[in-house]
Amino acid sequence: MSHRNKQPARHPPIMEPKVFRRLLVLACISFMLIWLIDESSGIISQYDAAAYPICICAFAAIYVASRYSSASWQNNLHLLTYLIVAGYLISTSIWHHIGSNALFSNAAQWLGLNYVIAYLFLEVKRAASTTILILAATLIGHYVVLIQNHGLEDTIGVVLNIAVAHIVYIILLWTVVRLRVKAAQANTRINLLENYAYVDLLTGILNRRGMEKVFDELGIDQIKTGSQRYALMIIDIDYFKQVNDQFGHAMGDKILTKVAAKLNRTIRPEDVLGRWGGEEFVVLTLNRTPQEVLALAEQLRFGISQLSLEDVSDITVSIGIGFSDLAKTRQEVFTIADSNLYEAKQSGRDSVRCSI
Numbered sequence: 370m371s372h373r374n375k376q377p378a379r380h381p382p383i384m385e386p387k388v389f390r391r392l393l394v395l396a397c398i399s400f401m402l403i404w405l406i407d408e409s410s411g412i413i414s415q416y417d418a419a420a421y422p423i424c425i426c427a428f429a430a431i432y433v434a435s436r437y438s439s440a441s442w443q444n445n446l447h448l449l450t451y452l453i454v455a456g457y458l459i460s461t462s463i464w465h466h467i468g469s470n471a472l473f474s475n476a477a478q479w480l481g482l483n484y485v486i487a488y489l490f491l492e493v494k495r496a497a498s499t500t501i502l503i504l505a506a507t508l509i510g511h512y513v514v515l516i517q518n519h520g521l522e523d524t525i526g527v528v529l530n531i532a533v534a535h536i537v538y539i540i541l542l543w544t545v546v547r548l549r550v551k552a553a554q555a556n557t558r559i560n561l562l563e564n565y566a567y568v569d570l571l572t573g574i575l576n577r578r579g580m581e582k583v584f585d586e587l588g589i590d591q592i593k594t595g596s597q598r599y600a601l602m603i604i605d606i607d608y609f610k611q612v613n614d615q616f617g618h619a620m621g622d623k624i625l626t627k628v629a630a631k632l633n634r635t636i637r638p639e640d641v642l643g644r645w646g647g648e649e650f651v652v653l654t655l656n657r658t659p660q661e662v663l664a665l666a667e668q669l670r671f672g673i674s675q676l677s678l679e680d681v682s683d684i685t686v687s688i689g690i691g692f693s694d695l696a697k698t699r700q701e702v703f704t705i706a707d708s709n710l711y712e713a714k715q716s717g718r719d720s721v722r723c724s725i
């Protein structure tokens with residue numbers, strides 16, 4: 370769980386560039402192998418003898434382009450790769466169906482790959498429209514070459530056969546991908562709800578539950594004295610009831626938000642901030658010396674005392690600190706911080722107290 374809010378990526382990539390490049394390497398190797406097999410068995414056609422090296426060079430060039438192009442260009446490279454593969458598979462199958470070339474061909478059996486690769490490489494909507502175009506090109510291309518050497522009935526029979534098989538491919542793939550998208554959307558919603566459960570909706574920082582989750586994730590209770598040390602600060606806004614009474618609850622909410630934002634800006638990324646409840650915040654710091662913790666607490670106290678919001682200018686906080694060196698458990702550290710906070714309040718507020 371992130372301790373600070375992050376902006377989600379606006380256009381998440383369909384496929385990691387690294388995975389895409391691995392697939393390009395796989396495509397190069399596959400084409401080389403088939404080329405080698407066709408050559409050694411003597412069944413290589415004139416068409417494939419020219420098409421194999423062209424495809425291999427194109428994949429290699431796209432591999433290089435993918436290494437040096439921006440994230441937004443990766444999707445265009447996916448489409449280009451797809452069009453090369455689909456273009457090759459359709460054209461080789463059509464070529465092998467031309468009367469004089471049709472002595473022996475296993476090209477048609479690969480045509481189903483066009484649909485699988487479309488859903489692998491392209492975003493769902495793009496894949497759906499592209500596969501319809503590819504299906505149309507496959508049917509028209511095969512019809513045009515078959516009708517020249519066969520009767521209308523036979524040609525339509527073969528083309529219908531291809532059409533039915535390919536439509537089944539498309540529907541099955543589309544269904545599988547839709548289910549995957551729906552599952553991903555449900556996961557996103559679950560993550561969002563889970564995040565809501567850990568975030569204070571007024572201030573946008575972690576709530577008490579979120580803080581406790583971070584404590585558990587960091588194994589705070591298991592941290593032994595003398596190894597990784599930590600400190601807890603309890604930060605309490607002074608005379609907050611009076612602010613509410615005098616300026617209203619809505620202004621109180623604005624102050625809470627402003628104080629949280631100031632604390633969040635002042636701590637380091639590795640420190641953890643949360644709203645413990647009401648007008649009380651907690652900061653967890655790791656591996657700072659007591660002097661550094663005290664300096665940070667003073668910086669936080671001073672920063673808050675400089676805040677002003679419309680008519681409210683004298684916003685102050687009292688801070689109590691507890692160090693892990695003086696306690697065995699997190700609860701004990703909290704108790705120490707709490708009694709130091711009490712002392713800070715007793716001594717007139719707008720101050721920091723610790724036990725070292």
Ligand SMILES: Nc1nc2c(ncn2[C@@H]2O[C@H](COP(=O)(O)OP(=O)(O)OP(=O)(O)O)[C@@H](O)[C@H]2O)c(=O)[nH]1
Pocket residue numbers: 571605606607608609610611613617618619620621622625646647648714718
């Ligand atoms: N506006 C607003 N007020 C809140 C919220 N949560 C708690 N409070 C108020 O915070 C006030 C806390 O008051 P007290 O516990 O008496 O503390 P205090 O007035 O700050 O006095 P000291 O802590 O002793 O300086 C109460 O009036 C609560 O109603 C909130 O989310 N929004």
